[in-house]
Amino acid sequence: MSNLAQRLITAFIAIPIVFFLLWFCDYSRIGLMCFLAGVGAWEWAGMASKMYKGPDMRYLSFASSLALTLAWALSKGDYFGLPAVPYVVGMTFLVIFAIYIGIAYAKVEIDHLFPWLVMQLGAPLYIGLWGGMNALMMGNGQGFEHCYPFILVMTSMWLCDTVAYFFGKFAAGKGPFGRHPFAPSISPKKTWEGSIAGSIATIAWVAYWVKCSAALSSFNIDFNWGIAIAIGVLLTVAGQAGDLLMSALKRWSGTKDSGNLFVGHGGVLDRCDSFFLAAPALYLLLDFLKNIA
Template identity: 70%
Template sequence: MNNLAVRLLFAAVAIPVALFCIWFCDFSRILLMCFLGGVGAWEWARMAGKMYKGPDMRYLSLASAVALMLAWVFSRGGFFGYAAEPAIMGPTVVIIFGIYIAIAFAKVDISNLFPWLVMHLGAPLYLGLWGGVSVLLLGSGQGFEHCYAFLLVLLSMWVCDSVAYFFGKFAAGKGPFGRHAFAPSISPKKTWEGSIAGTITTVAFVAFTAPMAFANFGVQITLPLGAALGLLIAVAGQAGDLLMSALKRWSGTKDSGKIFVGHGGVLDRFDSFFLAAPTLYLVLEFFQKLS
């Protein structure tokens, strides 16, 4: 079976499973997000461990990212019928910082201590503390209507990546279009032409779907504001893609993992999402407070 067939077969199974988790209930949604954040942190720690000598941090990175994501869940409240506990986030962050610093002082050579600590702390902070904000785009209760904003980000990332890939591969360099490398030292195959095409398509997609998707946030989404949010999602998503590409190139890693058969790891498939979704939530919360 060729690679394309394997990719399509896996997608045909994985996409319905993910959609069921998002649709079914609070527990399945949070479990899905903890899985993605935890495995992503595992992959990050594995790549960082290739560059600096020290103890294996994969298990702690996974547990720390999940802990931070759950701290967002319980600090916001509403999930599982629990009231908000905003004080839970601070102690969780302090404990994780303390554990990482203690391990660094006890187990890591002084010549590598600071870069080791920064790179390994990056896993739970980026995937759990920052990426965990994405769970706040999810609502409580059965049904997709509670998760339209979350689904919109996922679909926008797919639209942007797909259009950028196909335009850059098949149109850039032909006819009136040139071929200009977007970030040659990080991802040589990406082009400005593909990036612009993906951005324009995403802006149009979000502009016309945002009013329904963001209705639960109590923000009146006009067409210009929807377009601006689309631009934000497209730019943040592509920045997240480049960030993870840089991490992989820095560590000499082709794919962050193999958990998604034929597709790579969490940081290969959700690199855009983990920067774009929290960014969108914070902007929506800003507009909500202005209303």
């Protein structure tokens, strides 16, 4: 079976499951976010361990990123019928940070201590502390209206990846289109042509959603076409930056796929890499716009 066929079959199975979990309730939504963060951190820790000697941190990375994602949800309030818990994110990270430093001092040789600590802390820092902000894009209750902002991010990233993949594979280098590597030292198969095609599709999709639907109505912002297009630009840039970051991590560690959770797609960091950067970037921008309105 070809890789493309495997990708399509996995997508047909996984997409309905993801949308059901997003629709069902806040428990299923936050559970999905915690699961993705935990598995993504597990994969990150495994790749970092290939480069620097030290103890196996995959289990702790899984638990740390899951805990930070849950902490973001608790800090927001209204989830699980609970009020907002103040300082829970900062306190959770301080505990995790102390544990990592203690393990580094006790278990890692001095020659590898600092690079090991930086790379292993990257999992809870990036995926848990930063990517955990995905939880802030959602609300409680049954229905898609409680997670429209995250669905916007998710569909935008899928669209950008899909258009870039197919355009780069089948159109770049043919007819009027050239084939110029986008980041050859990181991901040789990515092209400027695919990136631009994916960006145009993403900007159009996001602008339509923002301007012509109620996707972001919960932020109480008066969106014009300029802001809508700017949000589309932000998402496509942040998403592709997150994609390249994970590609760089894989190439640096000599890893083809971060995992094998999604057959034909790889692991969480192969398939969801752009979410961990794009969703927090969107939330911070919208929160800024709301506060200056």
